[in-house]
Amino acid sequence: MASSRRRTPRRRVWPKIRLLLLVAVVAAGGTALYPVWKAANPDPPELKVRYRTDTPATAAAARPSLEVFNDTGKSLPLSDVTLRYWFTAEDSAAYAFNCVNAVFGCSNVAGRVVAMDKPTDTADHYLELRFTEGAGDLKPGANSKGIDVQLFRTDHKKLKQSDDRSFDAGMTSYKEAEKVTAYKRGVLAWGEEPDGTKASDEKKAKAEAAPDPLPAPPAGVLFDDFSYLGPKDPALFKHGWLVRTSKGGPGIENTWSAQGVSFPTAEGSHADGQVLNLRASTDGTKAGTRQASLGTAAAKFRDGTYAARIHLSDEPASGDGGDHVNQTFYTIGGKGSTYSELDNEYLPNGGWGRPGPKLDTVTWYDHKTNDRVYETTNKSLDAWHTMLIRVKDGVVAYWLDGRKLFVSSGKYAPRADMSVNFNHWFIDLPFKGERAWDMKVDWLYYNANETLSAKEVQSEVEDFTNDGMHYFDTVRGSG
Numbered sequence: 001m002a003s004s005r006r007r008t009p010r011r012r013v014w015p016k017i018r019l020l021l022l023v024a025v026v027a028a029g030g031t032a033l034y035p036v037w038k039a040a041n042p043d044p045p046e047l048k049v050r051y052r053t054d055t056p057a058t059a060a061a062a063r064p065s066l067e068v069f070n071d072t073g074k075s076l077p078l079s080d081v082t083l084r085y086w087f088t089a090e091d092s093a094a095y096a097f098n099c100v101n102a103v104f105g106c107s108n109v110a111g112r113v114v115a116m117d118k119p120t121d122t123a124d125h126y127l128e129l130r131f132t133e134g135a136g137d138l139k140p141g142a143n144s145k146g147i148d149v150q151l152f153r154t155d156h157k158k159l160k161q162s163d164d165r166s167f168d169a170g171m172t173s174y175k176e177a178e179k180v181t182a183y184k185r186g187v188l189a190w191g192e193e194p195d196g197t198k199a200s201d202e203k204k205a206k207a208e209a210a211p212d213p214l215p216a217p218p219a220g221v222l223f224d225d226f227s228y229l230g231p232k233d234p235a236l237f238k239h240g241w242l243v244r245t246s247k248g249g250p251g252i253e254n255t256w257s258a259q260g261v262s263f264p265t266a267e268g269s270h271a272d273g274q275v276l277n278l279r280a281s282t283d284g285t286k287a288g289t290r291q292a293s294l295g296t297a298a299a300k301f302r303d304g305t306y307a308a309r310i311h312l313s314d315e316p317a318s319g320d321g322g323d324h325v326n327q328t329f330y331t332i333g334g335k336g337s338t339y340s341e342l343d344n345e346y347l348p349n350g351g352w353g354r355p356g357p358k359l360d361t362v363t364w365y366d367h368k369t370n371d372r373v374y375e376t377t378n379k380s381l382d383a384w385h386t387m388l389i390r391v392k393d394g395v396v397a398y399w400l401d402g403r404k405l406f407v408s409s410g411k412y413a414p415r416a417d418m419s420v421n422f423n424h425w426f427i428d429l430p431f432k433g434e435r436a437w438d439m440k441v442d443w444l445y446y447n448a449n450e451t452l453s454a455k456e457v458q459s460e461v462e463d464f465t466n467d468g469m470h471y472f473d474t475v476r477g478s479g
Contacts, residue, residue: 045199046072046189049083051177057162057169061152061229062087063100064166066129067145067174068182070138078104078135078144079213082183085151086123086194087164089115094154094265096227096274097127098235098471101148106238107217107472108135109147120194122165127151130468134216146174152229154265154274165194186210217472220304220448223464224471226276226441231258237297239471244293251326251425252282252289260292260424268311268384269442270465276441278424279317280325284432292439295421299333300477301446302417306331306342306389307457309442310422314348314357314382319435324351324427327439329387334416339366342389342396342414343374346381351427357381361398363408375406384442386458390451402454420446448475 050067064085070076089095095113099106110130116123129149138144153159161167166179181191181199188205192198197205217223228236231243243261247254260279269275278292308329315321330343341364350356359381362374377400388399394413398406424439445457452460464470 044071046070046184047076047081047182048190049177049180049182050174051166051168051180052171052174053167053169054172055161055169057167058158058160060156060158061150062159062161062164062167063148063150064180065146065148065174066180067143067147068138069144070140070142073140075137075139076184077133077137077213078108078131079133080185081131082186082211083129084181084183085127085129085166086179086181087125087127087151087161087166088123089125090153090160091157093157094273095125095127095151096154096470097149097151098227098229098233099147099149100235100238101146102135103145104131104135106235107474108132109149110214110468111149111470112468113151116194118195120165122163123194128468130211130214132214132216132469150229150233150235156229156264214467214469217469217474218447219474220476222301222444222446222473222475223461223469224473225270225273225443225461225465226263227274227470228263230263231261233263240297240473242295242297244295250423251291251427252286252429255286255289255291256293257290260290261294266311266440266442269440270309270461275311276422278327278422278439278441279436280424280426280439281434281436282323282426282429283434284429286429288434289426289429291423291425293421293423293425295423296419298477299417299419300475301331301333301420301448302340302414303391304446304448305450305452305457306391306420307386307445307452307454308422309384309386311384311438311440311442312346312348312381313438314380316435317438320431320433321435322349322430323435323437324349324430325437326351326423326425326427327437328421328423328425329441330423331389331414331418331420333414333418338416339364340414340416340418341367342391342398342418344387344389344398347427348380348382359400359405361406363396363412365411373408373412377405386454388452388454388457392451399454420444446475 048069052065055063097111099109178191188199190199243258244256262277263274266275280291282289312327327346332341334340343362345360348357357380359377360374365371390397395409
């Protein structure tokens with residue numbers, strides 16, 4: 001009689017072991033194949049760069065226009081981003097750049113030109129662009145819009161861009177450009193470097209060190225070190241400057257010309273870089289006379305510190321000396337009962353019957369009645385000088401190289417917002433013959449909030465330029 005108890009079936013062990021071995025083999029194969037798969041399926045870039053240009057291969061300046069796209073699901077601070085435009089320098093020339101336009105303002109664009117340690121056939125330098133914290137964040141999927149910059153030789157000779165890695169004359173409308181590289185906190189995030197390193201490489205290239213974020217430029221401050229192409233540079237006007245060509249005085253009336261405004265390099269300037277040069281030239285006739293002036297388009301300056309580093313000249317750059325030229329750094333604004341003017345006027349050969357060389361520091365109340373107060377410094381100033389005007393609580397103080405020259409107060413103080421100007425003009429034309437006089441300006445600094453010393457201003461200027469900040473304007477009313 002058979003037992004009613006059911007036998008427990010034997011466990012099927014080997015099929016399970018075989019399944020585990022198969023999984024292990026597949027997994028091992030997958031690990032071995034991962035690098036191949038990864039190379040074919042790289043992580044999507046966190047950001048990308050588009051580029052266009054409107055210049056031919058031979059041009060006065062490279063004009064790359066760049067857009068940064070945030071391709072992540074998180075906000076991207078533009079201060080985390082660095083762009084590099086790669087090019088080949090010519091004839092050991094020095095290069096400079098300026099910003100023409102950016103939605104978030106050129107005041108938030110910094111840059112420098114860097115020589116590569118390991119040059120290639122298509123690049124031995126790069127223009128590096130960074131952005132301050134004032135440029136803000138790109139939201140997920142957002143576009144910075146066009147960042148328009150100019151790269152040019154400081155001797156103002158034309159560029160040959162045909163051998164520049166990042167240049168592409170065919171990109172006249174925005175297209176993705178992997179030959180313009182982008183870095184996020186120092187790590188290559190877009191594009192391909194000249195040595196072939198790509199953002200998609202497992203070992204991404206790094207900048208020398210992850211740079212600290214650039215702080216936003218201080219509020220109420222204007223700084224410009226005059227890195228421009230010439231009197232028709234669009235950046236010059238975008239940055240709030242006007243080259244005077246209008247009729248009128250002072251000096252030889254109706255002789256104001258853009259021909260005398262240029263931006264050469266100069267020994268003794270900051271890092272021997274570019275300066276504003278104002279040339280007053282004449283052949284001794286009104287028809288052959290050209291006076292030069294550059295000033296701010298806006299009259300928005302009053303209290304605070306005005307400072308400029310200026311090279312005054314006792315001798316002409318060419319021709320015979322002896323002219324009654326006037327080399328001026330001044331502010332002016334208001335009309336009638338609010339008229340305001342603060343002057344530094346250097347006359348190397350005197351004028352109006354008074355001998356030179358001399359510097360007049362003048363505060364005006366009414367130019368129609370010649371109501372003014374002034375102090376004269378009787379000595380040659382044929383050199384670089386830091387000139388300051390400080391205005392606070394109705395008191396105006398003029399300084400030269402850290403030494404106080406003159407103080408005015410009471411009614412002799414600004415009653416209106418003013419523009420800032422540099423002029424070079426002839427009081428008269430005492431003799432015939434070709435001659436030309438130069439007045440150079442290294443930089444202009446204005447601070448609406450503080451009255452600073454020359455040393456404090458110089459320290460600020462050095463900090464700005466070390467950070468690649470060659471221009472910014474955060475004075476109220478700035479665009």
